[in-house]
Amino acid sequence: MLWLALHFPQLPLDRQDPDAADDPRAVVLQEGARRRILACNASATANGIRPGLALKNAYALTPNLLTSDYDEHQQLAHLEQLTLWALQYSSLVSPEPPDTILLEIAASLTLFGGLAALCESITRDIGQQHLSLSSAIAPTPAAALLFARAGVHHQILDKPTLVSTLAGAPVDWLPLNDFTLKGLRQSGIRSVGELTALPPASLTRRFGSTCTQLLYKLDGRLPDPRTAYKAAETFSQSLDLPLEAPDTNALAFPLNRLMNALGGYLKARDLGVRHVELILSHHRKPATHLSLKFLDATANTDHLFRVATERLGNLQLAAPITRLGLESSELACLQRESVDLFQQSKAQSTTQGSTIEQVLDRLSARLGKDAFYTAVSGDDHRPEKAWLSALLDNQPLPGLWPARPVWLLAEPSPLNEPVTLHTLPERIENGWWDDTDVRRDYFIASTRDGAYYWVYRQRHSPDQLWLHGLFA
Structure with missing residues (x-):
């Protein structure tokens, strides 16, 4: 085995915004009645402040020292x-x-x-996370x-x-x-x-x-087993801001930190997200929830970060932000890219651009989910009535799902679990020449676990959903 240790000696200080690195800053540790410096940045070090120094002595050296308590x-x-x-x-x-x-x-x-x-x-x-690092391999x-x-x-x-x-x-x-x-x-x-x-x-x-x-x-003469960290089934992380943020412009650094954690989580589980939620907590006011939905499952944290910052930029706050949270419970499998004869995937290409789903996600974040539409087929034989406009937020992209499921059940069965409908009804009826009376409205629906079903309602009994097929 080969082990890599990543030591972060300035971790109490690194969680603060790196844009304020020019100001002398320090993290203070309370030990009984004594308060001493636990960590300080380069600006404070240049003024003679060192870890272990009593706080009163640090203020004597640097009266404008900015301090925060160790948490x-x-x-x-x-x-x-x-x-x-x-x-x-x-x-x-x-x-x-x-x-x-x-x-x-x-x-x-x-x-x-x-x-x-x-x-x-x-x-x-x-380095992109602005963390100090001391590493070793043994x-x-x-x-x-x-x-x-x-x-x-x-x-x-x-x-x-x-x-x-x-x-x-x-x-x-x-x-x-x-x-x-x-x-x-x-x-x-x-x-x-x-x-x-x-x-x-x-x-x-x-x-x-x-x-x-x-x-x-x-030196290896005795075994030293280590317990592997096991990630939860759903992603939920949050952090307290060092200072209250009066607007969303100050959230880029902490949001990037949470996105890095989400990126590692998704890669480890080989999954993507369709829906994430940002939770902005305030002092003595209800938290602000910002829901981000994506047209296709993605594990691209750069794309997630861009969409999140677009939406945050349009958000009006009721109070300053004290805590930022990121949650995602809707995970889904990722679509795999094909490779060419020379095994060069699209990800290896230097000319790779944004996918259509990512472009539409960013447009929706910037202009609002009600700003543009897509066309879907209508239940009418007249050409001028054969199509309808629908919000893209509620429709899958053309070609994203097949018209029919791969697995069709021999006999439809009642569906008793909660599902979300993603399409307008597709009406299927028997002909006048057929003895069997079939009048159904079909939908594509998904479960909380990410499974996609082909379901229908009977025209004469619309309260009950029936499962007829599964999309693989």
Whole structure:
């Protein structure tokens, strides 16, 4: 196995808007009656502020320092969103609170074109999210975690290199309790190599079995299984804004963070979304819900982000926004692109443009869902009456669904589960010469689980829906 550790040393600060990076900012940790600096940006560092500094001393150095309190709950929520994002790179992702995630990447190397290409893609994604990163690769998860947190940025692929690199790693970054770390410092032990040189029995007697077992997990002598993160059946994530947003212009950065989590979730499950909902919370006022519906299932987060920002730009707020949420319960399979003789898909083409569904989604977001229509067939033989105009929001695109289902039931059966109708009725009747009386209105309908049915109502009994076929 090969493990990649992604450590985010400035995670409490990185959730704030990067456009305000020029201002000296710091996150403050409350420890009893004492308040100290937990993290600070480059502007504050230039003024002499460092993590661990008392807040009153920091204000003495920088009177205009902007501070926010450390929120452990929000930190863990941010780490979970990064875990969801990382699912697109590995099926085994394990969060290590409060600021690190582990990925098993040996099984992903061929898929992403090798180790260098995989690391480049991950680093590029992290940079687009404006996150500070310290990463390391090692054959064991404990070693990768130690190197990433200690700033030992090496790609260690074999055991001899692992053992030699561990010898020089500082013990201060080992996941041990404060009492043990203090005992190590008082004993003059500064590196893992010095700790390993002690006899195991003596080490266990002085510092406990946990310390000895950790050393064995670092170099692989003991197994160190990690629990893989399992995503929920539906996507639901939210975050508190560092400052109240008076309008939707300030939502681009937090929205992008939620979209990255959604993108990883969809890739891991190999699904797309047809409907997402933005939830804008206010102080002492009901939340604002913004529903985004798409003509075709999509996992393209760039497209989702563009449509969301278009709709947000037209939204009138009743109060400033304090919290932003993103939910999606309607998931669907994606349509696959065909490849040519040379196995070059449309996604690999540099000239790929937007699909017709994406163009219509953006037009609908910008102009409103009632701004344009599509034509559908009408139940009349007269040419001027044979078509009707219908809102595109309620109609599938021509060709999106076949005229008839692939699977037709031998006998129609009553449908007793809730469904959503997507088409106008298609009327089918028997001829005057036929003895069987058939008068039905057919619809294409979908269930909450994403299944599509061909259903009808009897003309003489319109309250009951009947299932006649399933679209595959």
